Amino acid sequence: MAHDAALVARLLDEARSLVLGEIRRAIADRRRTGYAPLYDQLEVYPFREGKGLRPAILLSACRSVGGWTEQAIVSATAVELFHNAFLVHDDIEDGSELRRGLVTLPEQFGVPSAVNVGDATNVLAIAMLLDNLEVLGVRKALLTIREIERMARESVEGQAIELEWIRLRHYDLSDDDYARMAHKKTCWYTVIAPLRLGVIAGSVPGVGAPTDTELEPLIGVGFLAGIAFQIQDDLLNLVGDPGVYGKEAAGDLWEGKRTVMLNHFIRGASAPVRDRALAVLNTERRDKDAAEVSWLHAAMHEAGSIEHGRRLANEYCERALEAYAQMNVFTVDGTDRRFLQEMLTYVIDRIK
Amino acid sequence: MAHDAALVARLLDEARSLVLGEIRRAIADRRRTGYAPLYDQLEVYPFREGKGLRPAILLSACRSVGGWTEQAIVSATAVELFHNAFLVHDDIEDGSELRRGLVTLPEQFGVPSAVNVGDATNVLAIAMLLDNLEVLGVRKALLTIREIERMARESVEGQAIELEWIRLRHYDLSDDDYARMAHKKTCWYTVIAPLRLGVIAGSVPGVGAPTDTELEPLIGVGFLAGIAFQIQDDLLNLVGDPGVYGKEAAGDLWEGKRTVMLNHFIRGASAPVRDRALAVLNTERRDKDAAEVSWLHAAMHEAGSIEHGRRLANEYCERALEAYAQMNVFTVDGTDRRFLQEMLTYVIDRIK
Numbered sequence: 001m002a003h004d005a006a007l008v009a010r011l012l013d014e015a016r017s018l019v020l021g022e023i024r025r026a027i028a029d030r031r032r033t034g035y036a037p038l039y040d041q042l043e044v045y046p047f048r049e050g051k052g053l054r055p056a057i058l059l060s061a062c063r064s065v066g067g068w069t070e071q072a073i074v075s076a077t078a079v080e081l082f083h084n085a086f087l088v089h090d091d092i093e094d095g096s097e098l099r100r101g102l103v104t105l106p107e108q109f110g111v112p113s114a115v116n117v118g119d120a121t122n123v124l125a126i127a128m129l130l131d132n133l134e135v136l137g138v139r140k141a142l143l144t145i146r147e148i149e150r151m152a153r154e155s156v157e158g159q160a161i162e163l164e165w166i167r168l169r170h171y172d173l174s175d176d177d178y179a180r181m182a183h184k185k186t187c188w189y190t191v192i193a194p195l196r197l198g199v200i201a202g203s204v205p206g207v208g209a210p211t212d213t214e215l216e217p218l219i220g221v222g223f224l225a226g227i228a229f230q231i232q233d234d235l236l237n238l239v240g241d242p243g244v245y246g247k248e249a250a251g252d253l254w255e256g257k258r259t260v261m262l263n264h265f266i267r268g269a270s271a272p273v274r275d276r277a278l279a280v281l282n283t284e285r286r287d288k289d290a291a292e293v294s295w296l297h298a299a300m301h302e303a304g305s306i307e308h309g310r311r312l313a314n315e316y317c318e319r320a321l322e323a324y325a326q327m328n329v330f331t332v333d334g335t336d337r338r339f340l341q342e343m344l345t346y347v348i349d350r351i352k
Numbered sequence: 353m354a355h356d357a358a359l360v361a362r363l364l365d366e367a368r369s370l371v372l373g374e375i376r377r378a379i380a381d382r383r384r385t386g387y388a389p390l391y392d393q394l395e396v397y398p399f400r401e402g403k404g405l406r407p408a409i410l411l412s413a414c415r416s417v418g419g420w421t422e423q424a425i426v427s428a429t430a431v432e433l434f435h436n437a438f439l440v441h442d443d444i445e446d447g448s449e450l451r452r453g454l455v456t457l458p459e460q461f462g463v464p465s466a467v468n469v470g471d472a473t474n475v476l477a478i479a480m481l482l483d484n485l486e487v488l489g490v491r492k493a494l495l496t497i498r499e500i501e502r503m504a505r506e507s508v509e510g511q512a513i514e515l516e517w518i519r520l521r522h523y524d525l526s527d528d529d530y531a532r533m534a535h536k537k538t539c540w541y542t543v544i545a546p547l548r549l550g551v552i553a554g555s556v557p558g559v560g561a562p563t564d565t566e567l568e569p570l571i572g573v574g575f576l577a578g579i580a581f582q583i584q585d586d587l588l589n590l591v592g593d594p595g596v597y598g599k600e601a602a603g604d605l606w607e608g609k610r611t612v613m614l615n616h617f618i619r620g621a622s623a624p625v626r627d628r629a630l631a632v633l634n635t636e637r638r639d640k641d642a643a644e645v646s647w648l649h650a651a652m653h654e655a656g657s658i659e660h661g662r663r664l665a666n667e668y669c670e671r672a673l674e675a676y677a678q679m680n681v682f683t684v685d686g687t688d689r690r691f692l693q694e695m696l697t698y699v700i701d702r703i704k
Binding site: 124158 | 472501
C-alpha cells in the first residue's frame with residue numbers, strides 16, 4: 001500500500017514544530033523557577049527529532065470536528081510529553097542502548113537520574129493539563145484528564161504484560177496475545193487517546209462536548225492502526241536501516257522482546273531450534289553471544305517470520321481503513337481528514 | 353523533647369487503616385477490570401506497615417479547620433499512593449536493599465518491573481484525584497490537583513539535586529544546601545502538601561475555599577518539621593535498630609547519600625581522612641569494602657557528626673513548634689489540633 005507521503009510529512013512537521021515550541025516555553029519557565037539541571041536532562045528526548053505522530057493525530061482530529069488548532073495545542077503538548085516520559089522509562093525497562101539515533105537517557109545519565117527524569121516529564125505534562133482549564137473550560141479540561149488517566153493506565157498495564165512475559169519466560173504466544181498486550185501498551189497512547197483528545201478539544205463546547213458513546217468508535221480504529229504501527233516498529237527493528245530508524249539493529253532480540261515475528265518463529269520451530277532460540281533469549285543482554293543473536297535473526301528470516309509480520313501489519317492496516325470508512329465522527333472535509341486517513345497507511349509504510 | 357506517644361500512635365493507626373481500606377478497594381477494582389498481576393506488585397509496598405504519617409496529617413488538618421473525615425479520605429489515600437510510588441522509584445534510584453523490613457521492589461521483581469509499578473501507582477493516585485470531584489466539588493478538586501502537581505514537581509526537583517550530588521561527586525555541602533534539597537525532596541510531600549490538602553478538603557466549601565494567601569503559612573511550618581523529619585530519618589539509618597527501622601543499617605553510607613551528618617564529617621575532616629572517606633563514597637555499592645564503610649561509620653561518630661545531626665534536628669523541631677504557635681489556620685480545638693502539634697516533636701522522637 002502507499003500513502004500521500006508529502007501530505008503526511010507536512011502535517012507531522014507542523015505538529016512537531018508547534019508542540020516543540022510549547023515544550024521549549026514550558027521548560028524555559030521551569031528552568032527559571034526550579035532546579036535547572038533537571039530540565040537540561042528533561043529536554044533531551046523531546047528535542048531529538050521524533051515523528052510527531054501523536055500531536056499530529058490530535059490536532060487533525062480536533063480540526064476535523066470543526067475545532068481550532070489553538071484548542072488542541074495544550075493537549076497535544078501534554079500527550080507528546082507523556083510519550084517522552086514513557087520512552088525514558090521504557091528505555092530503562094528494556095535496557096535499550098539507542099533512542100532516536102543517540103544513546104538512551106539511562107546510558108547518558110545513569111538509571112537513577114533517568115527514572116527521575118521520566119517522573120519529572122510526567123509532572124510537566126500534568127501541569128499542562130491544568131493549563132487546559134483556561135483553554136478548554138472546566139468540563140473539557142476534566143474530560144481530558146480522565147482520558148489521560150485511562151491512557152496512562154492502559155500503558156502501564158500493557159508494559160506489565162510485556163515485562164511479565166520476559167520476567168517469567170513466557171513463550172508460546174499467539175498473534176492475539178500480542179494484540180491484547182499492544183492494545184494496552186501502544187494503541188491507547190499512540191492512536192486512541194490522540195484521536196479522542198482531539199475530538200474532546202475540538203467539538204462544540206459546553207453541553208455539546210462529546211460523550212463516551214460518541215468517542216467509542218475511535219477505540220476500534222485506534223486499536224487496529226496502533227497494532228499495525230507496533231508491528232511495523234518491531235519490523236523496523238529487525239530489517240530497518242538503524243541510521244534512519246534510530247535504534248540499534250535487532251535490539252529487540254538482544255532484549256528478548258516478544259514480537260509477532262519472534263512468536264511466529266517460536267511457534268513453528270522444531271524442538272532443538274526452539275531450545276537454541278530460547279537459550280539466546282533467556283540469556284541476560286550483557287552475557288549474550290552476538291553470533292547466536294545473528295543466527296536467530298537469520299533463522300527468523302528463513303522461517304518466514306518477517307513475512308508473517310508484514311502480512312499481519314497489512315491486515316490490521318486494511319481493517320483500520322475499513323473501520324475508518326464507516327465512522328462519521330470527522331465531519332469537516334479537508335487536509336486534516338485526509339491526513340487521518342493517510343496516517344492509517346503511513347503507520348506501516350514508514351521507515352522510521 | 354518528648355511527645356504524647358499514645359495520642360500520635362492512635363491517630364497514625366486510625367489514618368493508616370482508613371487509607372489502607374481505600375487502597376484495598378481501589379486495587380480490588382483494578383484487579384477485576386485490568387491486568388491483575390500488575391496490581392499484585394503494586395500492593396506490595398502499601399501493605400507493608402508504613403507509618404501513615406502523611407494521611408494522618410492530612411486528616412487532622414482537615415478536621416482542625418472544621419471539616420469531616422469523609423471530605424479528606426480520597427486526598428489522604430492519593431497522597432499515600434503518591435508516597436508509595438515515590439518509594440518504589442527512590443529504591444531504584446538509591447539502589448536500596450530493604451524497605452519496611454523486607455527486600456525492596458526492584459530486588460523482588462527486578463528494576464524494569466519496579467519502574468513500571470511506580471508509574472502504575474502514580475496512575476492509580478491520579479484516578480483517586482478524579483474521584484475527588486464527587487467528594488469535594490470542582491473547585492476544591494482542582495485546587496487539590498494543583499497542589500499535587502506542585503508537590504510532585506518539588507519532589508522530582510529535590511531528587512534531581514540529590515542525584516546530581518552523587519553523579520557529579522559533589523561534596524563540601526553546607527547544612528543550608530542540605531535543607532534546600534530536603535525542602536524540595538521531603539518537606540513538600542511529607543508535611544507541606546498533607547497540611548495544605550487537609551485544609552483545602554476541610555475548609556468551608558464554595559467561594560470560601562482557601563486561597564494561596566491562607567495556605568501560605570503552612571509552607572513554613574511544613575518546611576521546618578520536614579527537615580527535622582528527614583534528618584531523623586538519616587540518623588535512624590546510622591544509629592537506629594534496623595529491625596525496627598526497616599532499612600539496612602548504614603545503607604546511606606553504602607549509597608553515598610549526602611546527609612547532614614556526612615556533610616559535617618567531610619567539612620571537618622583532615623585531607624587524608626577526607627580522601628579516605630571520598631574513596632569509600634565514590635566506589636560503586638557492589639565494589640565497596642565493608643571494613644571501609646565501618647571505618648567511616650565509626651569515624652563519623654568520633655567526629656561528633658551524629659551529635660551535630662541530632663542538634664540540628666532539634667533546632668528545626670523547636671523552630672517548627674514556634675512557627676506552629678504563631679499560626680491561626682487550625683481553628684477547631686481538640687485531638688486533631690493536639691496531634692498536629694505533637695507530630696512536630698514526634699518527627700524527631702520516632703524510632704521508625
